[in-house]
Amino acid sequence: xxxxxxxxxxxxxxxxxxxxxxxxxxxxxxxxxxxxxxxxxxxxxxxxxxxxxxxxxx
Amino acid sequence: xxxxxxxxxxxxxxxxxxxxxxxxxxxxxxxxxxxxxxxxxxxxxxxxxxxxxxxxxxxxxxxxxxxxxxxxxxxxxxxxxxxxxxxxxxxxxxxxxxxxxxxxxxxxxxxxxxxxxxxxxxxxxxxxxxxxxxxxxxxxxxxxxxxxxxxxxxxxxxxxxxxxxxxxxxxxxxxxxxxxxxxxxxxxxxxxxxxxxxxxxxxxxxxxxxxxxxxxxxxxxxxxxxxxxxxxxxxxxxxxxxxxxxxxxxxxxxxxxxxxxxxxxxxxxxxxxxxxxxxxxxxxxxxxxxxxxxxxxxxxxxxxxxxxxxxxxxxxxxx
Numbered sequence: 001x002x003x004x005x006x007x008x009x010x011x012x013x014x015x016x017x018x019x020x021x022x023x024x025x026x027x028x029x030x031x032x033x034x035x036x037x038x039x040x041x042x043x044x045x046x047x048x049x050x051x052x053x054x055x056x057x058x
Numbered sequence: 059x060x061x062x063x064x065x066x067x068x069x070x071x072x073x074x075x076x077x078x079x080x081x082x083x084x085x086x087x088x089x090x091x092x093x094x095x096x097x098x099x100x101x102x103x104x105x106x107x108x109x110x111x112x113x114x115x116x117x118x119x120x121x122x123x124x125x126x127x128x129x130x131x132x133x134x135x136x137x138x139x140x141x142x143x144x145x146x147x148x149x150x151x152x153x154x155x156x157x158x159x160x161x162x163x164x165x166x167x168x169x170x171x172x173x174x175x176x177x178x179x180x181x182x183x184x185x186x187x188x189x190x191x192x193x194x195x196x197x198x199x200x201x202x203x204x205x206x207x208x209x210x211x212x213x214x215x216x217x218x219x220x221x222x223x224x225x226x227x228x229x230x231x232x233x234x235x236x237x238x239x240x241x242x243x244x245x246x247x248x249x250x251x252x253x254x255x256x257x258x259x260x261x262x263x264x265x266x267x268x269x270x271x272x273x274x275x276x277x278x279x280x281x282x283x284x285x286x287x288x289x290x291x292x293x294x295x296x297x298x299x300x301x302x303x304x305x306x307x308x309x310x311x312x313x314x315x316x317x318x319x320x321x322x323x324x325x326x327x328x329x330x331x332x333x334x335x336x337x338x339x340x341x342x343x344x345x346x347x348x349x350x351x352x353x354x355x356x357x358x359x360x361x362x363x364x365x366x367x368x369x370x371x372x373x374x375x376x377x
Binding site: 008019042047 | 074075076077123126127130131133134135137138139143147150151154155157158160161162164165167168169171172174175178179182185186189217218219220
Protein backbone atom coordinates (compact mmCIF):
# COMPACT_ATOMS: atom_id res chain seq x y z
CA UNK A 1 0.00 0.00 0.00
CA UNK A 2 2.90 2.26 0.92
CA UNK A 3 4.58 1.62 -2.48
CA UNK A 4 1.30 2.24 -4.32
CA UNK A 5 0.81 5.70 -2.75
CA UNK A 6 4.43 6.58 -3.58
CA UNK A 7 3.56 6.03 -7.23
CA UNK A 8 0.68 8.52 -6.96
CA UNK A 9 3.09 11.44 -6.87
CA UNK A 10 4.12 10.48 -10.41
CA UNK A 11 0.48 10.85 -11.38
CA UNK A 12 0.55 14.34 -9.88
CA UNK A 13 3.67 15.13 -11.94
CA UNK A 14 1.96 13.70 -14.99
CA UNK A 15 -1.20 15.72 -14.44
CA UNK A 16 0.75 18.92 -13.92
CA UNK A 17 2.84 18.16 -17.01
CA UNK A 18 -0.24 17.60 -19.15
CA UNK A 19 -1.84 20.73 -17.69
CA UNK A 20 1.28 22.75 -18.44
CA UNK A 21 1.45 21.53 -22.05
CA UNK A 22 -2.30 21.99 -22.56
CA UNK A 23 -2.36 25.51 -21.12
CA UNK A 24 0.84 26.57 -22.91
CA UNK A 25 -0.19 25.25 -26.35
CA UNK A 26 -3.74 26.58 -26.07
CA UNK A 27 -2.57 30.00 -24.84
CA UNK A 28 -0.06 30.20 -27.68
CA UNK A 29 -2.77 29.34 -30.21
CA UNK A 30 -5.11 31.93 -28.72
CA UNK A 31 -2.43 34.62 -28.73
CA UNK A 32 -1.60 33.87 -32.37
CA UNK A 33 -5.25 33.67 -33.48
CA UNK A 34 -5.83 37.42 -34.16
CA UNK A 35 -3.29 37.18 -36.99
CA UNK A 36 -4.98 34.14 -38.49
CA UNK A 37 -8.61 35.17 -38.03
CA UNK A 38 -10.33 36.28 -41.25
CA UNK A 39 -11.71 39.80 -41.34
CA UNK A 40 -15.48 40.31 -41.30
CA UNK A 41 -15.30 41.44 -44.93
CA UNK A 42 -13.51 38.20 -45.85
CA UNK A 43 -16.15 36.12 -44.07
CA UNK A 44 -18.87 38.02 -45.92
CA UNK A 45 -17.24 37.61 -49.34
CA UNK A 46 -16.58 33.93 -48.71
CA UNK A 47 -20.18 33.28 -47.70
CA UNK A 48 -21.56 35.19 -50.68
CA UNK A 49 -19.23 33.29 -53.02
CA UNK A 50 -20.31 29.99 -51.50
CA UNK A 51 -24.01 30.76 -51.66
CA UNK A 52 -23.84 32.12 -55.18
CA UNK A 53 -21.48 29.45 -56.53
CA UNK A 54 -18.76 31.91 -57.44
CA UNK A 55 -15.17 30.75 -57.37
CA UNK A 56 -13.08 32.32 -54.68
CA UNK A 57 -10.12 34.35 -55.92
CA UNK A 58 -6.88 32.39 -55.60
CA UNK B 59 -51.81 47.12 -69.47
CA UNK B 60 -51.95 45.94 -65.86
CA UNK B 61 -53.14 48.41 -63.26
CA UNK B 62 -50.57 49.24 -60.61
CA UNK B 63 -51.39 48.83 -56.94
CA UNK B 64 -50.58 51.35 -54.22
CA UNK B 65 -48.47 49.73 -51.54
CA UNK B 66 -46.21 50.64 -48.62
CA UNK B 67 -42.91 48.91 -47.84
CA UNK B 68 -41.14 48.52 -44.58
CA UNK B 69 -37.83 50.37 -44.75
CA UNK B 70 -34.95 48.13 -45.74
CA UNK B 71 -32.60 47.51 -42.82
CA UNK B 72 -29.09 47.98 -44.13
CA UNK B 73 -26.32 46.03 -42.47
CA UNK B 74 -22.59 46.52 -42.90
CA UNK B 75 -22.16 42.90 -43.97
CA UNK B 76 -24.71 40.75 -45.75
CA UNK B 77 -24.29 37.83 -43.35
CA UNK B 78 -25.55 40.00 -40.50
CA UNK B 79 -29.03 39.48 -41.95
CA UNK B 80 -28.86 35.77 -41.19
CA UNK B 81 -30.48 34.34 -38.10
CA UNK B 82 -30.21 30.80 -36.81
CA UNK B 83 -32.55 28.80 -34.62
CA UNK B 84 -30.99 27.65 -31.32
CA UNK B 85 -33.32 24.66 -31.23
CA UNK B 86 -33.36 23.24 -34.76
CA UNK B 87 -30.41 25.01 -36.42
CA UNK B 88 -32.57 26.43 -39.25
CA UNK B 89 -31.24 29.56 -40.97
CA UNK B 90 -33.49 32.36 -42.18
CA UNK B 91 -33.33 36.02 -43.17
CA UNK B 92 -37.04 36.65 -42.82
CA UNK B 93 -37.96 36.29 -39.19
CA UNK B 94 -36.34 38.04 -36.23
CA UNK B 95 -37.87 36.00 -33.51
CA UNK B 96 -39.92 32.90 -34.32
CA UNK B 97 -38.30 30.02 -36.21
CA UNK B 98 -40.34 29.31 -39.38
CA UNK B 99 -39.62 25.57 -39.07
CA UNK B 100 -39.99 24.65 -35.39
CA UNK B 101 -42.09 27.69 -34.40
CA UNK B 102 -40.03 28.36 -31.27
CA UNK B 103 -38.87 31.81 -30.15
CA UNK B 104 -35.28 30.72 -30.54
CA UNK B 105 -33.81 32.73 -33.42
CA UNK B 106 -30.52 34.44 -32.73
CA UNK B 107 -28.18 36.33 -35.03
CA UNK B 108 -25.02 34.61 -36.25
CA UNK B 109 -22.75 36.78 -34.09
CA UNK B 110 -24.58 35.59 -30.98
CA UNK B 111 -24.48 31.99 -32.20
CA UNK B 112 -20.72 32.26 -32.83
CA UNK B 113 -20.23 33.83 -29.39
CA UNK B 114 -22.15 31.00 -27.76
CA UNK B 115 -20.06 28.40 -29.57
CA UNK B 116 -16.78 30.14 -28.74
CA UNK B 117 -17.74 30.59 -25.09
CA UNK B 118 -18.76 26.94 -24.82
CA UNK B 119 -15.42 25.78 -26.22
CA UNK B 120 -13.46 28.12 -23.96
CA UNK B 121 -15.40 27.04 -20.90
CA UNK B 122 -14.75 23.36 -21.73
CA UNK B 123 -11.04 24.08 -21.93
CA UNK B 124 -11.05 25.88 -18.59
CA UNK B 125 -13.02 23.03 -17.06
CA UNK B 126 -10.46 20.55 -18.40
CA UNK B 127 -7.63 22.59 -16.83
CA UNK B 128 -9.46 22.72 -13.48
CA UNK B 129 -10.07 18.97 -13.65
CA UNK B 130 -6.37 18.28 -14.24
CA UNK B 131 -5.52 20.54 -11.29
CA UNK B 132 -7.94 18.70 -9.03
CA UNK B 133 -6.57 15.32 -10.15
CA UNK B 134 -3.01 16.51 -9.53
CA UNK B 135 -4.07 17.63 -6.03
CA UNK B 136 -5.90 14.36 -5.41
CA UNK B 137 -2.86 12.24 -6.22
CA UNK B 138 -0.40 14.48 -4.29
CA UNK B 139 0.99 12.53 -1.31
CA UNK B 140 1.95 15.48 0.86
CA UNK B 141 0.27 18.73 1.78
CA UNK B 142 3.19 20.56 0.20
CA UNK B 143 2.59 18.91 -3.17
CA UNK B 144 -1.10 19.48 -2.83
CA UNK B 145 -0.38 23.18 -2.40
CA UNK B 146 2.11 23.19 -5.30
CA UNK B 147 -0.46 21.44 -7.54
CA UNK B 148 -3.15 23.95 -6.57
CA UNK B 149 -0.88 26.93 -7.18
CA UNK B 150 0.47 25.67 -10.53
CA UNK B 151 -3.00 24.65 -11.64
CA UNK B 152 -4.49 28.02 -10.71
CA UNK B 153 -1.67 29.91 -12.43
CA UNK B 154 -1.94 27.89 -15.67
CA UNK B 155 -5.73 28.09 -15.70
CA UNK B 156 -5.53 31.86 -15.16
CA UNK B 157 -3.00 32.12 -18.00
CA UNK B 158 -5.35 30.21 -20.29
CA UNK B 159 -8.33 32.36 -19.24
CA UNK B 160 -6.35 35.52 -19.90
CA UNK B 161 -5.28 34.30 -23.37
CA UNK B 162 -8.90 33.39 -24.16
CA UNK B 163 -10.13 36.82 -23.12
CA UNK B 164 -7.51 38.58 -25.17
CA UNK B 165 -8.39 36.73 -28.36
CA UNK B 166 -12.17 36.62 -27.95
CA UNK B 167 -12.89 38.94 -30.91
CA UNK B 168 -10.62 36.94 -33.23
CA UNK B 169 -12.14 33.71 -31.97
CA UNK B 170 -15.61 35.01 -32.82
CA UNK B 171 -14.56 35.66 -36.40
CA UNK B 172 -12.92 32.24 -36.66
CA UNK B 173 -16.06 30.60 -35.21
CA UNK B 174 -18.34 32.52 -37.61
CA UNK B 175 -16.21 31.48 -40.56
CA UNK B 176 -16.20 27.83 -39.46
CA UNK B 177 -19.91 27.93 -38.75
CA UNK B 178 -20.63 29.14 -42.29
CA UNK B 179 -18.31 26.51 -43.80
CA UNK B 180 -19.95 23.77 -41.73
CA UNK B 181 -23.56 24.93 -42.25
CA UNK B 182 -23.19 25.90 -45.92
CA UNK B 183 -25.93 23.55 -47.11
CA UNK B 184 -28.18 24.38 -44.20
CA UNK B 185 -27.91 28.11 -44.94
CA UNK B 186 -28.69 27.52 -48.62
CA UNK B 187 -31.63 25.31 -47.68
CA UNK B 188 -32.91 27.99 -45.27
CA UNK B 189 -32.74 30.66 -47.96
CA UNK B 190 -34.56 28.43 -50.45
CA UNK B 191 -37.29 27.93 -47.83
CA UNK B 192 -37.44 31.73 -47.50
CA UNK B 193 -37.88 32.10 -51.27
CA UNK B 194 -40.70 29.52 -51.20
CA UNK B 195 -42.35 31.47 -48.38
CA UNK B 196 -42.13 34.63 -50.48
CA UNK B 197 -43.48 32.86 -53.59
CA UNK B 198 -46.47 31.65 -51.57
CA UNK B 199 -47.42 35.30 -50.97
CA UNK B 200 -46.90 36.54 -54.52
CA UNK B 201 -50.63 36.67 -55.27
CA UNK B 202 -52.10 37.43 -51.87
CA UNK B 203 -49.54 39.93 -50.50
CA UNK B 204 -47.23 41.06 -53.31
CA UNK B 205 -45.71 43.89 -51.25
CA UNK B 206 -44.79 41.50 -48.44
CA UNK B 207 -43.46 39.02 -51.03
CA UNK B 208 -41.25 41.77 -52.43
CA UNK B 209 -39.97 42.64 -48.94
CA UNK B 210 -39.14 38.98 -48.35
CA UNK B 211 -37.35 38.64 -51.70
CA UNK B 212 -35.46 41.85 -50.97
CA UNK B 213 -34.14 40.28 -47.75
CA UNK B 214 -33.21 37.00 -49.45
CA UNK B 215 -31.59 38.95 -52.28
CA UNK B 216 -29.08 40.36 -49.80
CA UNK B 217 -27.43 36.95 -49.68
CA UNK B 218 -28.64 35.10 -52.78
CA UNK B 219 -27.62 37.26 -55.68
CA UNK B 220 -28.95 35.81 -58.89
CA UNK B 221 -31.01 36.93 -61.85
CA UNK B 222 -34.22 34.97 -61.12
CA UNK B 223 -34.59 36.59 -57.67
CA UNK B 224 -33.68 40.04 -59.01
CA UNK B 225 -36.04 39.55 -61.96
CA UNK B 226 -38.90 38.57 -59.67
CA UNK B 227 -38.32 41.66 -57.53
CA UNK B 228 -38.21 43.93 -60.59
CA UNK B 229 -41.40 42.30 -61.91
CA UNK B 230 -43.16 42.87 -58.59
CA UNK B 231 -41.93 46.46 -58.38
CA UNK B 232 -43.42 47.11 -61.79
CA UNK B 233 -46.85 46.17 -60.43
CA UNK B 234 -46.65 48.79 -57.65
CA UNK B 235 -47.23 52.52 -57.72
CA UNK B 236 -43.77 53.75 -56.81
CA UNK B 237 -43.31 56.91 -54.81
CA UNK B 238 -40.29 59.03 -54.03
CA UNK B 239 -40.65 58.47 -50.27
CA UNK B 240 -40.36 54.68 -50.68
CA UNK B 241 -37.15 52.97 -49.64
CA UNK B 242 -36.29 51.82 -53.15
CA UNK B 243 -33.20 49.82 -54.06
CA UNK B 244 -31.62 49.65 -57.47
CA UNK B 245 -27.99 48.50 -57.27
CA UNK B 246 -28.83 45.03 -55.85
CA UNK B 247 -31.36 44.48 -58.65
CA UNK B 248 -28.98 45.02 -61.56
CA UNK B 249 -29.01 41.75 -63.46
CA UNK B 250 -26.56 40.07 -65.80
CA UNK B 251 -29.21 39.42 -68.44
CA UNK B 252 -31.79 41.72 -69.97
CA UNK B 253 -35.13 42.18 -68.25
CA UNK B 254 -37.77 44.58 -69.55
CA UNK B 255 -39.15 44.80 -65.99
CA UNK B 256 -35.80 45.95 -64.68
CA UNK B 257 -35.40 48.42 -67.53
CA UNK B 258 -38.86 49.83 -66.77
CA UNK B 259 -38.00 50.02 -63.09
CA UNK B 260 -34.73 51.85 -63.83
CA UNK B 261 -36.69 54.36 -65.89
CA UNK B 262 -39.13 54.96 -63.02
CA UNK B 263 -36.36 55.25 -60.45
CA UNK B 264 -34.49 57.70 -62.68
CA UNK B 265 -37.54 59.95 -62.56
CA UNK B 266 -38.37 59.45 -58.86
CA UNK B 267 -34.96 59.46 -57.25
CA UNK B 268 -32.10 60.05 -59.63
CA UNK B 269 -29.57 59.64 -56.79
CA UNK B 270 -30.17 55.89 -57.10
CA UNK B 271 -28.89 55.85 -60.69
CA UNK B 272 -25.29 54.87 -60.33
CA UNK B 273 -22.64 53.50 -62.64
CA UNK B 274 -24.01 49.94 -62.65
CA UNK B 275 -27.46 51.15 -63.76
CA UNK B 276 -25.98 53.33 -66.51
CA UNK B 277 -23.79 50.45 -67.71
CA UNK B 278 -26.84 48.16 -67.73
CA UNK B 279 -28.70 50.64 -69.94
CA UNK B 280 -25.69 50.95 -72.21
CA UNK B 281 -25.30 47.18 -72.52
CA UNK B 282 -28.96 46.63 -73.37
CA UNK B 283 -29.61 49.93 -75.13
CA UNK B 284 -31.01 48.34 -78.34
CA UNK B 285 -33.41 46.13 -76.37
CA UNK B 286 -34.56 49.05 -74.21
CA UNK B 287 -35.07 51.24 -77.29
CA UNK B 288 -37.35 48.56 -78.70
CA UNK B 289 -39.51 48.65 -75.60
CA UNK B 290 -42.64 50.74 -75.31
CA UNK B 291 -41.39 54.19 -74.18
CA UNK B 292 -37.88 52.75 -74.19
CA UNK B 293 -36.36 56.04 -75.32
CA UNK B 294 -37.98 57.78 -72.35
CA UNK B 295 -36.30 55.29 -70.01
CA UNK B 296 -32.91 55.94 -71.59
CA UNK B 297 -33.46 59.70 -71.56
CA UNK B 298 -34.41 59.55 -67.87
CA UNK B 299 -31.22 57.62 -67.14
CA UNK B 300 -29.14 60.05 -69.20
CA UNK B 301 -30.81 62.90 -67.31
CA UNK B 302 -29.93 61.27 -63.98
CA UNK B 303 -26.35 60.69 -65.17
CA UNK B 304 -25.97 64.43 -65.79
CA UNK B 305 -26.01 65.03 -62.04
CA UNK B 306 -22.35 64.01 -61.74
CA UNK B 307 -19.38 65.22 -63.72
CA UNK B 308 -17.84 61.76 -63.46
CA UNK B 309 -20.73 60.18 -65.37
CA UNK B 310 -20.45 62.82 -68.08
CA UNK B 311 -16.75 62.01 -68.39
CA UNK B 312 -17.45 58.27 -68.53
CA UNK B 313 -20.52 58.21 -70.77
CA UNK B 314 -20.54 61.35 -72.96
CA UNK B 315 -21.76 59.48 -76.04
CA UNK B 316 -24.64 57.86 -74.21
CA UNK B 317 -25.76 61.22 -72.82
CA UNK B 318 -25.31 62.86 -76.25
CA UNK B 319 -27.73 60.38 -77.84
CA UNK B 320 -30.53 61.49 -75.48
CA UNK B 321 -29.81 65.20 -75.08
CA UNK B 322 -32.78 66.02 -77.31
CA UNK B 323 -35.11 64.25 -74.84
CA UNK B 324 -33.71 65.77 -71.64
CA UNK B 325 -36.05 67.99 -69.63
CA UNK B 326 -35.19 71.68 -69.45
CA UNK B 327 -33.49 71.70 -66.08
CA UNK B 328 -31.39 68.63 -66.95
CA UNK B 329 -30.28 70.29 -70.17
CA UNK B 330 -29.30 73.41 -68.27
CA UNK B 331 -27.43 71.35 -65.71
CA UNK B 332 -25.55 69.63 -68.52
CA UNK B 333 -24.71 72.94 -70.17
CA UNK B 334 -23.56 74.35 -66.82
CA UNK B 335 -21.21 71.42 -66.26
CA UNK B 336 -19.90 71.55 -69.82
CA UNK B 337 -19.27 75.29 -69.63
CA UNK B 338 -17.09 74.66 -66.56
CA UNK B 339 -14.91 72.39 -68.69
CA UNK B 340 -14.55 74.27 -71.92
CA UNK B 341 -12.77 72.25 -74.57
CA UNK B 342 -13.89 68.88 -73.19
CA UNK B 343 -16.57 66.78 -74.87
CA UNK B 344 -16.97 68.97 -77.98
CA UNK B 345 -19.58 66.69 -79.56
CA UNK B 346 -21.72 66.63 -76.43
CA UNK B 347 -21.39 70.39 -76.01
CA UNK B 348 -22.35 70.94 -79.63
CA UNK B 349 -25.43 68.75 -79.28
CA UNK B 350 -26.48 70.37 -75.98
CA UNK B 351 -26.10 73.88 -77.44
CA UNK B 352 -27.99 72.88 -80.57
CA UNK B 353 -30.90 71.42 -78.58
CA UNK B 354 -30.91 74.48 -76.33
CA UNK B 355 -30.96 76.88 -79.32
CA UNK B 356 -33.75 74.92 -80.93
CA UNK B 357 -35.88 74.95 -77.78
CA UNK B 358 -35.11 78.62 -77.20
CA UNK B 359 -36.22 79.45 -80.74
CA UNK B 360 -39.41 77.46 -80.29
CA UNK B 361 -40.10 79.12 -76.98
CA UNK B 362 -39.66 82.57 -78.48
CA UNK B 363 -41.83 81.74 -81.42
CA UNK B 364 -44.54 80.59 -78.98
CA UNK B 365 -43.91 83.55 -76.63
CA UNK B 366 -43.28 81.36 -73.58
CA UNK B 367 -41.11 82.08 -70.58
CA UNK B 368 -38.22 79.86 -69.44
CA UNK B 369 -39.28 77.46 -66.68
CA UNK B 370 -37.58 78.04 -63.32
CA UNK B 371 -34.49 75.92 -62.51
CA UNK B 372 -35.16 73.96 -59.36
CA UNK B 373 -32.13 71.72 -59.22
CA UNK B 374 -29.12 73.81 -58.33
CA UNK B 375 -28.00 71.84 -55.29
CA UNK B 376 -26.17 69.08 -57.13
CA UNK B 377 -22.42 68.48 -57.16
